[in-house]
Amino acid sequence: MTDQNLGTPVTLPTRRDPACPFDPPEELTRLRDSQPLTRLAFPDGHVGWLVTGYDAARRVLADPRFSVRMDLKHSPLPRRNVLAGSGDKPAPGMFVVMDDPDHRRFRRLLTGQFTVQRMRRLEPRIVQITADHLDAMAKAGPPVDLVQAFALPIPSLVICELLGVPYEDHAFFQEQTAVAVDLEASVEQATVAAGRLTDYFADLVRHKRSSPTDDLLGGLITDSDLTDEELTTIGLALLIAGHETTANMLALGVFALLRHPGQLDAYRADTSLTDSAVEELLRYLTIIHRGSPSRAALADVELDGQLIRAGETVIIGLPAVNRDPARFADPDVLRLGREGARHHLAFGHGVHQCLGQQLARIEMRIGYRMLFERFPALRLAVPAAEISMREASLAYGVRRLPVTWEQA
């Protein structure tokens, strides 16, 4: 046990260099290279830990002595995540902030719906939805905002169909979700948005309870003993997780490819890069970027020669973790086809690892491939420096991505 690194606690680095929108905050990278496990000061006065090294991050996330419970964790964010519940209490059924065995009971009701095989059966439908949106883009003509024309509506429509949420309500839930996850919105604004989403979903669940439907929510209503409150929370969590994340990866991934023309040429020329490109973009871009994932120590745990005491909160600095040179050679280089890219922690690690990761992979695989096949000369319609980034959002990405192409 050593106290050599226990200097003044740092605050969570969040400022990125505007000239390098794909790179983690420079200070986060510096910390990883000098003190991959360091004391972190939280806005509420708590002093916990920041992990920026790959091995330590994996160990924390896999260790049941570290809890995900909100009532035990301190938040490094300017405001709490209102979607997880109010105050210290998780919303009923909000299994992402429960430890096992509670977490496991809920997760096991859902895992059968997100298997590799089950997601592959959705492929033809995802191809169709993607083709429809590319047709609409071509018809509208350049320039278009790729977020609104492609990146947001495709995963939104896919998760709506999977869950059984009427897509015609998408403007409502996309808008409310955007407020609920915006860290610059006040806690009041975010709470109102989360409340509207919850009311909407509660109505939907009641409706499906009286007239059952053949979709994921309908199946849960028929086959599980979940309460309406639990179904509401779980349905809403899946809807938000299902479109916010993939939408940001799609648009940010396209931006990154357009800014790495050599890699994009290689991708276009070689269809064997289709799968590995997705993994490398997940690693390189790591959109879960601000104060998440996090855990609270349930016991004293020794980690890399430091003692993490029971009750202390540990934040994983994921963007720096996925660029750890001890795990990935030349980590700051985007290299599609990189061997071992799949070992990134972009989907997390441990029992909470992303439930929808196989769906996300398929949507990105189809999305990037079909977009660049249909629009081989796609390019930014504005200088790259003018692309506004979602720095203050739970998931990183671009606000808009104006693109253009030569019409045939």
Add this chain to the structure above:
Amino acid sequence: MRVITDQDRCVAAGQCVLSAPDVFDQREQDGVVMLRDPTPHPDLHDAVRDAVALCPAAAIRAQEGR
């Protein structure tokens, strides 16, 4: 190599099926790991080692040299 899986620990992330689909499958109802081949051909050993490393729940072991 002998592959051992722990269905109680499994969280059904599907990482093993992506790594080595000839060795691992997922149960239809809950996605829990099913072993298709407990003694895979040596050509598949690297893929199995990848699955062991990638499993988020440490639910797979590979005993080497069997």
